[in-house]
Amino acid sequence: xxxxxxxxxxxxxxxxxxxxxxxxxxxxxxxxxxxxxxxxxxxxxxxxxxxxxxxxxxxxxxxxxxxxxxxxxxxxxxxxxxxxxxxxxxxxxxxxxxxxxxxxxxxxxxxxxxxxxxxxxxxxxxxxxxxxxxxxxxxxxxxxxxxxxxxxxxxxxxxxxxxxxxxxxxxxxxxxxxxxxxxxxxxxxxxxxxxxxxxxxxxxxxxxxxxxxxxxxxxxxxxxxxxxxxxxxxxxxxxxxxxxxxxxxxxxxxxxxxxxxxxxxxxxxxxxxxxxxxxxxxxxxxxxxxxxxxxxxxxxxxxxxxxxxxxxxxxxxxxxxxxxxxxxxxxxxxxxxxxxxxxxxxxxxxxxxxxxxxxxxxxxxxxxxxxxxxxxxxxxxxxxxxxxxxxxxxxxxxxxxxxxxxxxxxxxxxxxxxxxxxxxxxxxxxxxxxxxxxxxxxxxxxxxxx
Numbered sequence: 001x002x003x004x005x006x007x008x009x010x011x012x013x014x015x016x017x018x019x020x021x022x023x024x025x026x027x028x029x030x031x032x033x034x035x036x037x038x039x040x041x042x043x044x045x046x047x048x049x050x051x052x053x054x055x056x057x058x059x060x061x062x063x064x065x066x067x068x069x070x071x072x073x074x075x076x077x078x079x080x081x082x083x084x085x086x087x088x089x090x091x092x093x094x095x096x097x098x099x100x101x102x103x104x105x106x107x108x109x110x111x112x113x114x115x116x117x118x119x120x121x122x123x124x125x126x127x128x129x130x131x132x133x134x135x136x137x138x139x140x141x142x143x144x145x146x147x148x149x150x151x152x153x154x155x156x157x158x159x160x161x162x163x164x165x166x167x168x169x170x171x172x173x174x175x176x177x178x179x180x181x182x183x184x185x186x187x188x189x190x191x192x193x194x195x196x197x198x199x200x201x202x203x204x205x206x207x208x209x210x211x212x213x214x215x216x217x218x219x220x221x222x223x224x225x226x227x228x229x230x231x232x233x234x235x236x237x238x239x240x241x242x243x244x245x246x247x248x249x250x251x252x253x254x255x256x257x258x259x260x261x262x263x264x265x266x267x268x269x270x271x272x273x274x275x276x277x278x279x280x281x282x283x284x285x286x287x288x289x290x291x292x293x294x295x296x297x298x299x300x301x302x303x304x305x306x307x308x309x310x311x312x313x314x315x316x317x318x319x320x321x322x323x324x325x326x327x328x329x330x331x332x333x334x335x336x337x338x339x340x341x342x343x344x345x346x347x348x349x350x351x352x353x354x355x356x357x358x359x360x361x362x363x364x365x366x367x368x369x370x371x372x373x374x375x376x377x378x379x380x381x382x383x384x385x386x387x388x389x390x391x392x393x394x395x396x397x398x399x400x401x402x403x404x405x406x407x408x409x410x411x412x413x414x415x416x417x418x419x420x421x422x423x424x425x426x427x428x429x430x431x432x433x434x435x436x437x438x439x440x441x442x443x444x445x446x447x448x449x450x
Contacts, residue, residue: 027222028215031188032076039080040187040214041180042073042173052077052171061085061118063141063148065126065156065165068173069258071213074151077173078122081149087118090146094128102136109146119146126150127159134161141167175212182207184214188221196225201238209245220245259290263298266341271306275345282341292334296322299340310350310426317343348426356420363417370411403438406445 033039036046036056045052055062061081066074075091082089090105109119121137123129141148141164148168152159156170176184185203189196198206206224210217227244228236236244266281285295300318307314321340325333379389394404410416422432 026219027188027191027194028218030191031184031218033073033080034083036080036084039073039076040184041176042077045171045173051169056081056084059085061087061120061147063168065150065152065160065168065170066173067152067154067156067170069153069175069212071210071215071217072173072175073214074173075122075124078120078149078151082120082122085118085120087120087147088112089120089122091122091124094123094125094133099133099136102133106137106140106145109140113145120149121146122149122151124151125153127152127154127156131161134164138164138167176210176214176217177212178207181210181212181214181217184217185221188218194221194225195234196221196228197235198224198241199235199237202236202241205238205241258288259285262288262290266295267298267302267306270302270341270345271349273345273349275342278341278345279338282338286334292325292330292337293322296325296337299337299344302344303340305354306349306351307344307347308350308353308428309431310348310352310423310428312427314344314347348423348428350423350425350428352421352423352428359417359419363419367414370414373408373410373412376409401441403441405438405441406449 036053039046042052044050047053066077068074078091079089081087088108090108092101092105105119105121109121112119121140123137126134137146137148138161140146148164150156150160150168156165160168182203185198185206188194189198206217206220209220224236224241224244228234228240231240231244233240262281262285266278266285269277269281282295286292296318300315300322303315303318318340321336324336327333328336374388375391375393377384377389379385384390394407396402396404399405408416420435422428422435424432
């Protein structure tokens with residue numbers, strides 16, 4: 001649906017967004033900034049000498065993509081842009097709109113063009129538009145008929161078509177800091193109609209519940225004020241705040257950018273041998289709603305990829321933790337997963353097996369189909385024995401140290417590669433010592449056979 005205002009359904013509404021707010025509108029609308037100077041946060045974009053501030057001061061209207069988590073001011077900046085440049089502001093929600101709404105917006109922009117008026121097409125949640133929908137307004141962005149502003153919580157390099165991405169400046173918005181949330185909280189409380197005061201602990205709780213999301217903070221304040229009025233009190237302490245609010249999960253999207261960023265942070269913390277950071281990211285993901293079974297699979301992968309044969313117990317512990325979770329479920333089973341994370345973070349690290357496997361796969365993929373040497377072939381039939389299959393095979397258990405020194409197990413015409421390079425850590429150090437000893441036996445045996 002195309003609108004000129006978040007609350008309006010009229011396609012052909014006034015030229016710039018109407019920033020007057022009805023008395024019954026949510027508190028978040030009343031607190032929406034009317035100028036850049038009123039915006040809390042995003043100082044890296046809006047501070048003196050910063051990109052968006054300079055664009056406003058220079059009168060340079062350009063297409064842009066505002067990428068950041070919810071509640072950090074993406075819609076507000078789009079509306080302020082339209083207000084500053086006195087442009088017609090057409091807002092489309094990618095969740096509700098389709099090609100029909102895009103065509104209507106384009107027709108409206110053509111009318112504006114005949115009147116010498118600029119048009120801003122604001123697409124909220126642009127990452128939800130498919131390629132065909134994005135392609136529908138791309139030519140009009142290229143021609144300058146509309147100035148495109150997209151808002152997204154997802155990485156635009158994955159979700160926005162390249163042609164559109166190349167014509168829009170990407171601005172990365174960040175979650176509000178605790179200090180910025182506190183400033184926003186005080187701005188909300190200064191509105192006398194709320195009739196609410198908070199003690200220091202209640203403020204701290206609210207800021208924590210908001211999790212960097214300004215809109216969530218304002219909505220929580222409004223809910224708390226309603227609960228306080230119902231209870232006949234003007235002040236909220238930590239106990240009342242906790243009982244009155246049911247804070248939602250942390251900022252997390254099981255299919256989005258935050259999800260993959262956090263699992264990456266968990267994996268790299270385990271690889272970096274930091275148990276505290278590993279535990280932090282593990283619990284962050286649980287707190288955000290990640291499926292513990294998914295985490296169990298990733299923990300098992302970490303055991304094989306980053307610990308490997310330096311400590312084979314890591315894989316056993318990871319597998320046992322996953323099975324424990326299946327038996328106990330939440331929350332008890334999560335303790336087993338947490339301890340597996342701690343163990344893997346503390347374990348000696350080796351990616352030698354992982355690297356050897358990848359090198360062997362790459363080699364085989366590029367190499368030809370070499371014949372199996374005759375002495376390594378199985379000989380289950382008389383004919384195969386007559387043809388020499390298995391002849392001269394040396395049974396390792398009958399040899400000194402159960403090792404057929406000097407024997408080769410590669411195709412006859414293949415120089416022996418060396419994929420596996422054990423690290424000097426954990427059990428792999430002993431594996432390396434054994435392999436070095438066997439290579440010495442090979443050299444001695446081959447020297448004698450010359």
